[in-house]
Amino acid sequence: MPSRRARDGRKAPQRSRTRAPLRPTWRIRRATEDDIPGVLECLRAAFDPYRDQYTPIAFRATVLTPQSARQRIGSMVVFVAVDARGTVLGTVSARRGARGRGNLRGMAVRPSHQGTGLAPSLLDRALRHLARENCESVTLGTTAPLRRALRFYERNGFARTRRTLDFFGMPLAIYSRHLGPPRRPAAPTGSGRTPRTKA
Numbered sequence: 676m677p678s679r680r681a682r683d684g685r686k687a688p689q690r691s692r693t694r695a696p697l698r699p700t701w702r703i704r705r706a707t708e709d710d711i712p713g714v715l716e717c718l719r720a721a722f723d724p725y726r727d728q729y730t731p732i733a734f735r736a737t738v739l740t741p742q743s744a745r746q747r748i749g750s751m752v753v754f755v756a757v758d759a760r761g762t763v764l765g766t767v768s769a770r771r772g773a774r775g776r777g778n779l780r781g782m783a784v785r786p787s788h789q790g791t792g793l794a795p796s797l798l799d800r801a802l803r804h805l806a807r808e809n810c811e812s813v814t815l816g817t818t819a820p821l822r823r824a825l826r827f828y829e830r831n832g833f834a835r836t837r838r839t840l841d842f843f844g845m846p847l848a849i850y851s852r853h854l855g856p857p858r859r860p861a862a863p864t865g866s867g868r869t870p871r872t873k874a
């Protein structure tokens with residue numbers, strides 16, 4: 676039960692030196708180049724179960740290499756969820772594209788931390804970043820083997836578009852989601868409640 680400490684901001688909050696709670700905890704922050712080994716490990720751990728369903732080039736492009744990870748950190752904002760020891764438990768990258776469109780790539784959570792709430796927190800952090808960058812919508816691409824990811828994105832407001840790209844020999848389905856308030860005047864009141872869904 677939380678103690679009733681004064682929270683008027685006069686005292687600097689005292690950091691507890693007690694042991695970490697049993698509940699899994701993590702911190703989400705921007706990655707730096709120092710995180711590259713951890714990001715690569717996390718990607719490999721998350722995507723390894725799907726390796727056989729990927730073309731070799733598509734798999735390599737997904738789990739990145741030290742070089743492509745460095746390029747990604749240079750071209751996108753890469754977020755990492757880390758535990759107290761600095762182990763990367765999850766990652767996602769975000770970038771503002773043309774015409775206020777945001778793009779997400781490389782979402783992955785270590786199997787040990789899937790289904791814990793970490794993935795929604797990471798996604799939320801990336802979406803808030805894109806919203807601050809004035810993105811009105813966000814897209815991402817995903818491949819057919821990643822069924823758990825498809826469910827995750829649909830639960831989080833993404834819908835499949837008609838666009839499919841080629842990802843190193845694999846169809847890449849493009850999902851999209853609205854972000855933030857529309858810039859243009861909305862349709863008259865009472866409309867726009869039923870989103871159109873497509874299988």
Ligand SMILES: CC(C)(COP(=O)(O)OP(=O)(O)OC[C@H]1O[C@@H](n2cnc3c(N)ncnc32)[C@H](O)[C@@H]1OP(=O)(O)O)[C@@H](O)C(=O)NCCC(=O)NCCS
Binds near residue numbers: 782784791793
């Ligand atoms: C995609 C990914 C990031 C989603 O993360 P996640 O932790 O699996 O997603 P969720 O938090 O929604 O949890 C998923 C499952 O756990 C369940 N779950 C969530 N929180 C739970 C909880 N507290 N207790 C029990 N179950 C829970 C959900 O119901 C869901 O089950 P379902 O998919 O069978 O319906 C993760 O699965 C992953 O890294 N996958 C491999 C890489 C990948 O596909 N990346 C996407 C690239 S496009």
